[in-house]
Amino acid sequence: MRAGVTVGALFDEAAEGYDRARRQLVPPFDDFYGTAVESIPHERDEVIRVLDLGAGTGLLSALVARAFPRARITLVDVSPEMLGVARRRFADEPERFELRVVDYAREPLPGEYEVVVSALSIHHLGGTGKRELFRKIYGVLCDGGVFVNVDQVLGSTPEIEACYREAWLRQVRERGVGEEVLAAALARMEEDQMSTLEEQKAWLEEAGFRQVDCPYKNYSFAVYGGRKRV
Ligand SMILES: C[S@@+](CC[C@H](N)C(=O)[O-])C[C@H]1O[C@@H](n2cnc3c(N)ncnc32)[C@H](O)[C@@H]1O
Numbered sequence: 436m437r438a439g440v441t442v443g444a445l446f447d448e449a450a451e452g453y454d455r456a457r458r459q460l461v462p463p464f465d466d467f468y469g470t471a472v473e474s475i476p477h478e479r480d481e482v483i484r485v486l487d488l489g490a491g492t493g494l495l496s497a498l499v500a501r502a503f504p505r506a507r508i509t510l511v512d513v514s515p516e517m518l519g520v521a522r523r524r525f526a527d528e529p530e531r532f533e534l535r536v537v538d539y540a541r542e543p544l545p546g547e548y549e550v551v552v553s554a555l556s557i558h559h560l561g562g563t564g565k566r567e568l569f570r571k572i573y574g575v576l577c578d579g580g581v582f583v584n585v586d587q588v589l590g591s592t593p594e595i596e597a598c599y600r601e602a603w604l605r606q607v608r609e610r611g612v613g614e615e616v617l618a619a620a621l622a623r624m625e626e627d628q629m630s631t632l633e634e635q636k637a638w639l640e641e642a643g644f645r646q647v648d649c650p651y652k653n654y655s656f657a658v659y660g661g662r663k664r665v
Pocket residue numbers: 442443446447457488489490491492493494495511512513514517537538539540541553554555556559
C-alpha cells in the first residue's frame with residue numbers, strides 16, 4: 436500500500452470514470468459477471484435478500500437486480516464516492532437498495548441473507564483477511580445460503596501468473612484501452628493481494644462452506660464460492 440493511501444481513497448479517485456472503463460479492463464466481462472448471476476440458485480421471481488460486498492458503483496448489484504426483480508440488495512463499500520455513483524444508479528427504486536459505507540475487513544457485516552455476492556473486491560485483502568472475511572460471510576448467510584465471489588485469482592505458479600498477466604495486457608490493448616487508463620489500473624493493481632484459487636477454496640471449506648466450486652475461470656478471472664449447510 437502506498438504511504439497514506441487506502442484502498443477506499445484509491446477507489447474514491449477512480450469512481451466517476453470507473454463504469455466507462457470496466458468492460459474494457461475486464462475482457463470476459465459478460466461471461467464473468469453473467470455466470471455469477473446465473474449461479475444464484477433461486478427462482479427469478481423469489482424475494483431474496485442479497486448482500487454485495489465491495490459493491491462500488493453497483494455494477495454487479497444492477498445485474499442481480501435485473502435478473503431477480505424482487506431481490507432486496509444491500510450494497511456495502513468503504514468508498515463513499517463509489518457508493519454515491521450507485522445511489523444515483525438506483526435512485527428510482529430506493530426501497531429495493533440499501534447502501535452502507537462499511538469496511539468489511541474491520542467492521543461486522545450487517546443483516547442476514549440468502550445470497551452474498553462480491554465482484555473484484557476481496558482480492559484487496561491478504562490471506563488472513565480473506566479467511567476472516569469468509570467466516571464473517573458464512574455468519575450472515577441463512578441455512579442453505581450461497582456466497583458467489585467474482586474475482587481475480589493468483590496463478591498457482593509464477594509461470595502461470597506471468598501468462599495471466601501477459602494475456603490480460605494483450606486483451607486490454609486489443610480493446611483499445613488508452614495508456615493513461617491502463618497506467619491507472621496498473622497502479623490500483625499494485626495494491627492487490629492476490630491468492631490462488633486452491634487456497635481460497637480451502638479457506639471457504641475451513642469456514643464451513645459446502646459444495647465449494649468454481650463454475651467459471653478465464654485466466655485470472657474466476658467465479659467461485661460455496662453454500663452454507665444444506
Ligand atoms: C474494483 S471495485 C469493484 C466494484 C464492483 N463490485 C464492480 O464489480 O464493479 C472494488 C471495490 O471494493 C471496495 N473495497 C475494497 N476494500 C474494501 C473493504 N475492506 N470494505 C468495503 N469495500 C471495499 C472498493 O472501495 C471498490 O469500490
